[in-house]
Amino acid sequence: xxxxLLAISAILVAxxxxxxxxxxxxxxxxxxxxxxxEALQRGATHxxxxxxxxxxxxxxxxxxxxxxxxxxxxxxxxxxxLQNVRLESCDxxxxxxxxxxxxxxxxxxxxxxxxxxxHALGGSVATPEGGLTGAxxxxxxxxxxxxxxxxxxxxxxxxxxxxxxxxxxxxxxYGGAVDQRVRGAIEAARAGAIAAIVxxxxxxxxxxxxxGGMRYESGVEQVPSAAISTLGADLxxxxxxxxxxxxxHLELSCGMLPEVPSSNVVGELxxxxxxxxxxxxxxxxxxxxxxxxxxDDGAGCCxxxxxxxxxxxxxxxxxxxxxxxxxxxxxxxxxxxxxxxADHAVELEQHVIAMESDRxxxxxxxxxxDARDPAARAIVQSIATLLAPIGASKIVEGxxxxxxxxxxxxxxxxxxxxxxxxxxxxxxxxxxDVFAAVNRRELELGSAAMxxxxxxxxxxxxxxxxxxx
Amino acid sequence: xxxxLLAISAILVAxxxxxxxxxxxxxxxxxxxxxxxEALQRGATHxxxxxxxxxxxxxxxxxxxxxxxxxxxxxxxxxxxLQNVRLESCDxxxxxxxxxxxxxxxxxxxxxxxxxxxHALGGSVATPEGGLTGAxxxxxxxxxxxxxxxxxxxxxxxxxxxxxxxxxxxxxxYGGAVDQRVRGAIEAARAGAIAAIVxxxxxxxxxxxxxGGMRYESGVEQVPSAAISTLGADLxxxxxxxxxxxxxHLELSCGMLPEVPSSNVVGELxxxxxxxxxxxxxxxxxxxxxxxxxxDDGAGCCxxxxxxxxxxxxxxxxxxxxxxxxxxxxxxxxxxxxxxxADHAVELEQHVIAMESDRxxxxxxxxxxDARDPAARAIVQSIATLLAPIGASKIVEGxxxxxxxxxxxxxxxxxxxxxxxxxxxxxxxxxxDVFAAVNRRELELGSAAMxxxxxxxxxxxxxxxxxxx
Numbered sequence: 013x014x015x016x017l018l019a020i021s022a023i024l025v026a027x028x029x030x031x032x033x034x035x036x037x038x039x040x041x042x043x044x045x046x047x048x049x050e051a052l053q054r055g056a057t058h059x060x061x062x063x064x065x066x067x068x069x070x071x072x073x074x075x076x077x078x079x080x081x082x083x084x085x086x087x088x089x090x091x092x093x094l095q096n097v098r099l100e101s102c103d104x105x106x107x108x109x110x111x112x113x114x115x116x117x118x119x120x121x122x123x124x125x126x127x128x129x130x131h132a133l134g135g136s137v138a139t140p141e142g143g144l145t146g147a148x149x150x151x152x153x154x155x156x157x158x159x160x161x162x163x164x165x166x167x168x169x170x171x172x173x174x175x176x177x178x179x180x181x182x183x184x185x186y187g188g189a190v191d192q193r194v195r196g197a198i199e200a201a202r203a204g205a206i207a208a209i210v211x212x213x214x215x216x217x218x219x220x221x222x223x224g225g226m227r228y229e230s231g232v233e234q235v236p237s238a239a240i241s242t243l244g245a246d247l248x249x250x251x252x253x254x255x256x257x258x259x260x261h262l263e264l265s266c267g268m269l270p271e272v273p274s275s276n277v278v279g280e281l282x283x284x285x286x287x288x289x290x291x292x293x294x295x296x297x298x299x300x301x302x303x304x305x306x307x308d309d310g311a312g313c314c315x316x317x318x319x320x321x322x323x324x325x326x327x328x329x330x331x332x333x334x335x336x337x338x339x340x341x342x343x344x345x346x347x348x349x350x351x352x353x354a355d356h357a358v359e360l361e362q363h364v365i366a367m368e369s370d371r372x373x374x375x376x377x378x379x380x381x382d383a384r385d386p387a388a389r390a391i392v393q394s395i396a397t398l399l400a401p402i403g404a405s406k407i408v409e410g411x412x413x414x415x416x417x418x419x420x421x422x423x424x425x426x427x428x429x430x431x432x433x434x435x436x437x438x439x440x441x442x443x444x445d446v447f448a449a450v451n452r453r454e455l456e457l458g459s460a461a462m463x464x465x466x467x468x469x470x471x472x473x474x475x476x477x478x479x480x481x
Numbered sequence: 482x483x484x485x486l487l488a489i490s491a492i493l494v495a496x497x498x499x500x501x502x503x504x505x506x507x508x509x510x511x512x513x514x515x516x517x518x519e520a521l522q523r524g525a526t527h528x529x530x531x532x533x534x535x536x537x538x539x540x541x542x543x544x545x546x547x548x549x550x551x552x553x554x555x556x557x558x559x560x561x562x563l564q565n566v567r568l569e570s571c572d573x574x575x576x577x578x579x580x581x582x583x584x585x586x587x588x589x590x591x592x593x594x595x596x597x598x599x600h601a602l603g604g605s606v607a608t609p610e611g612g613l614t615g616a617x618x619x620x621x622x623x624x625x626x627x628x629x630x631x632x633x634x635x636x637x638x639x640x641x642x643x644x645x646x647x648x649x650x651x652x653x654x655y656g657g658a659v660d661q662r663v664r665g666a667i668e669a670a671r672a673g674a675i676a677a678i679v680x681x682x683x684x685x686x687x688x689x690x691x692x693g694g695m696r697y698e699s700g701v702e703q704v705p706s707a708a709i710s711t712l713g714a715d716l717x718x719x720x721x722x723x724x725x726x727x728x729x730h731l732e733l734s735c736g737m738l739p740e741v742p743s744s745n746v747v748g749e750l751x752x753x754x755x756x757x758x759x760x761x762x763x764x765x766x767x768x769x770x771x772x773x774x775x776x777d778d779g780a781g782c783c784x785x786x787x788x789x790x791x792x793x794x795x796x797x798x799x800x801x802x803x804x805x806x807x808x809x810x811x812x813x814x815x816x817x818x819x820x821x822x823a824d825h826a827v828e829l830e831q832h833v834i835a836m837e838s839d840r841x842x843x844x845x846x847x848x849x850x851d852a853r854d855p856a857a858r859a860i861v862q863s864i865a866t867l868l869a870p871i872g873a874s875k876i877v878e879g880x881x882x883x884x885x886x887x888x889x890x891x892x893x894x895x896x897x898x899x900x901x902x903x904x905x906x907x908x909x910x911x912x913x914d915v916f917a918a919v920n921r922r923e924l925e926l927g928s929a930a931m932x933x934x935x936x937x938x939x940x941x942x943x944x945x946x947x948x949x950x
Binding site (some may be wrong): 048053177216375401402432434 | 518646647651684844870903920922923
C-alpha cells in the first residue's frame with residue numbers, strides 16, 4: 013500500500029506542476045490540428061525532396077553538387093515567399109573520392125582476386141599509386157589493438173565491432189561503434205599498421221558499404237581508411253577465425269583539394285510583434301557523395317522549408333521570427349555551423365531556440381531538448397502533448413544536432429526533431445540513401461510536428477527561459 | 482482550480498484501479514526484456530519472410546503457389562519444433578487473373594491508344610472476348626451514381642473517391658473508400674453500366690494499381706471490375722472536368738475455376754499446466770497474386786511462427802497452449818477461418834484469446850483488443866505497459882482481424898497486433914508488396930511485442946475473462 017501511496021503522490025506532484033502549462037496550450041490546439049491537416053492533405057515536403065535529390069544528389073561540401081544545392085535552396089526559399097533570403101558565406105573543405113576505391117583479396121588462395129565493396133572514408137588520404145597490400149589483423153576495440161603490440165605493424169587493421177542490435181535507440185548503437193570510423197586510422201597508424209578498414213556502421217547485413225567522416229591527428233602518420241560492408245567484414249572474420257591468413261590489396265585515389273567558398277542558405281518569416289526574438293529551424297544541405305542524401309539530410313532541409321510553407325499557407329504569421337537555416341558541411345567539418353555562430357555571436361542571446369532535423373524522414377516520436385530550466389522543459393513537454401495524436405509527444409533530454417549544437421555554449425536551447433530510429437542506419441551514408449527510401453506520410457508528419465512545435469514557441473506570451481539565465 | 486482538482490481525482494481513481502494489475506506484471510518484466518533482446522539479436526522473422534516470399538510469391542487461394550505455401554509452412558513448423566503440426570482442410574475458391582488485363586483510352590483523340598495500368602479485382606468476371614468499350618461516368622459515391630439515373634446506362638463507371646489523407650489511422654481512411662471496390666460492380670450493374678473501374682485504395686499517387694476482393698449479388702448482373710492506378714484515375718478525371726468525353730476499352734480474361742481443396746496450417750506449444758486452455762496466434766497464408774504478399778500477410782505468418790521460436794529458444798514453455806494457425810483464403814472468402822470455427826466449435830470456449838497480425842510488418846504501436854470485461858481490458862493494458870520501451874503500449878478497442886473475427890461471436894476475446902499504419906497502404910494488394918519493402922528491425926520488434934503479450938497471457942494465474950461471461 014505504501015508503494016501505491018508513493019505512486020499517487022508522485023502523480024499528484026506531476027499533475028500539479030504540469031497542469032497550468034497544459035491549460036495554456038489549449039488555445040493552440042486548433043492551430044495544431046490545422047497544421048497537421050495541411051501537412052497530410054497538401055504537404056509539399058516529399059515533392060520538394062524529390063526535386064532536391066534530382067537537382068543535387070551527392071552534394072558533399074566543396075563539390076559542384078553542393079553549389080547546386082545552395083542555389084536550389086535559395087530559389088526554393090524565394091519561391092516560398094520567405095523574407096531576407098540570403099547566402100551566408102563559409103569556407104568548405106573539398107575532399108574528393110576519386111575514381112578508384114578497390115579492395116581485393118590476395119589470400120587465402122581460394123578467395124584470391126575476389127573484390128569486396130568498399131567506400132573510402134571522408135577525409136582519407138589515398139593509398140600509394142597501385143595500392144598497398146597487407147595481412148589483416150582484426151580487432152573489435154582500440155584496447156585490443158593496443159594489446160596486439162607489434163603484431164599490427166605493417167598490417168591492415170580491420171575494426172570489426174558491430175552496432176549493438178539490442179539497443180532500441182539505433183543512435184545509441186551508432187554511438188557505440190562510430191569511434192572505429194572516426195579514430196580508426198589514428199589508432200591503426202599508432203600501432204604501425206598501413207591502413208584501417210572499418211566495418212560499416214549499419215543495421216543491415218548486406219554488401220553495401222557506408223562511408224562517413226574520419227580524422228587524423230597531428231604527429232601521427234596518415235594512413236588510408238575505408239569502410240567495408242558488413243558481409244565483407246564477416247567474410248574476413250570467418251576466415252581469420254578458421255585460422256587462415258587473410259591478405260588484402262587496397263587501392264584508394266581519394267584526397268583533399270584546396271578549400272572552396274560555400275555558404276549556408278538563410279530565410280525568415282519575420283516576427284509580427286517580436287521580430288528580434290529568433291527561432292532557428294534547419295537541417296544540413298550537404299550530404300555524402302555516394303547517395304542522394306535523402307534521409308541525411310535532405311529530409312531535414314525540406315521539412316524546415318515546409319515549416320515556412322505551412323505557416324504561410326495557414327496565415328499563421330509568427331509573433332517571433334522563425335529563421336530557416338540550411339547549414340553547409342555538417343558531414344565533414346561543420347564549417348557552416350561555425351560560421352553561423354561567429355557571424356551571429358551578438359544575436360545569439362536573442363535566439364529562443366534552435367531546432368535541427370537530422371535523424372531522417374521517419375514517423376514522428378517527439379523531440380530532443382536540452383533546456384535546463386524546469387519551466388522551459390515543462391512548456392516544451394506541454395506543447396508536445398498537443399502532438400500525441402501524431403505520435404510526437406515524447407521529449408527526450410539531449411542536444412538538437414551537430415549544427416545547432418554550436419549555439420548551445422551561448423545558452424541557446426537546442427532541440428532536435430525525433431523520428432522513429434529503426435530504419436535510419438539502413439540508409440545512413442550509403443548509396444541507398446535515396447528519395448525512394450523516404451515515405452511520403454511519415455515525412456510530412458515530421459513537418460507537421462516541427463511546424464506545430466515552432467508555431468507555439470514563436471507565439472507564447474513569454475519566450476521560454478534560455479540556458480544562461 | 483476546480484478543473485485541476487477534477488483532473489487529480491481522475492488520476493487518483495485511475496492509479497488506484499490500475500496499480501494492482503500493474504504490480505502483478507512486474508514478475509514478467511525480466512521475461513519481456515529477454516524476449517525483446519532475443520528478437521533484436523537473433524530474430525529470425527525477417528529471414529523466414531525472405532524464404533516464404535521466394536518459395537511462394539503470389540499465393541492466392543486455390544493456386545499452386547498457395548499449395549506451396551501450405552507445405553512450406555508445415556515444414557517450417559516441424560523444423561521449429563512445434564507440436565501437433567497438422568493441416569486442417571478447407572475448400573478454397575480458385576479465381577485466376579488470366580493473361581489479359583488491359584485498359585486503353587479510345588477518346589479523347591490526343592490520348593487515343595494510351596494504356597493505363599490496371600488489375601482485375603479478385604472475383605471479377607472477364608469481359609467479352611476482345612473487350613468492351615464505353616464512355617466513362619465518374620462518381621465519388623454510390624449516391625452520386627444513383628442520382629445520375631439513366632446517364633450511366635451502357636457506360637463504364639469510374640469510382641474515384643480517394644482515401645482521406647487527413648486520417649492519421651490509414652485503416653480508417655481505407656474503411657472510408659473500400660466500399661467502392663467491394664460493391665462497385667454491383668452498384669454499377671444496377672445503374673445499367675457495363676463495367677466498374679475503381680480508384681486504387683492507396684496512400685500513394687503513382688502508376689501502380691492495387692487489387693483486392695469484390696462481390697456480386699444474386700439477381701444483379703455480373704459486370705467486370707478492375708482497379709486503376711491513382712494517377713490513371715486522376716488523368717481521366719482531369720479530362721472529364723475539362724469537358725472531354727472519355728471513352729475506354731477494357732479487356733479482362735480473369736475468371737472463377739472450380740473450387741480446390743486447401744488447408745490451414747496449425748502447430749502448437751502444448752501448455753505445461755493448462756494444455757486445454759488455448760491462445761491462438763496467426764496470420765493468413767494466402768495473398769494476392771500480383772505481389773509477394775510480404776506485408777500482407779507474410780509478415781503476420783512469419784511473426785506468428787517467431788512467437789514459437791522465441792519461446793522455445795528462451796525455454797519459456799507456456800502454462801497454457803499457444804496454437805499457431807496460418808489461415809487460408811483470408812483475401813477472398815475466409816474459407817480457412819470458417820473451417821476453423823466449424824472444426825473447433827466445441828473447443829472455442831477454451832480459447833483464451835485469438836490474436837492476428839495482419840496490418841503489416843511495421844514498427845509496433847500496440848494491439849487492438851475487443852475484450853468487454855473491464856478486468857480483461859485492464860490486464861491487457863497492464864501487459865502492454867511492459868512494452869512501452871519498444872513503443873507497443875497502446876491498446877485500442879477493436880477486433881483482431883478478419884480470420885480471428887470468426888471466433889468473436891463465440892465469446893473469444895480477439896486481439897490484433899497494431900503496428901504504425903503510415904506505410905501499409907503504399908504496398909497493400911500491389912505488385913510492390915515485396916520482401917524488400919519490409920524492414921528487419923521493425924518486423925522483429927513486432928514479433929517481440931506479440932511474443933511478450935502472448936507469453937504473459939499464457940502464464941497468468943487466472944485466464945482473462947472471455948466475452949461470454
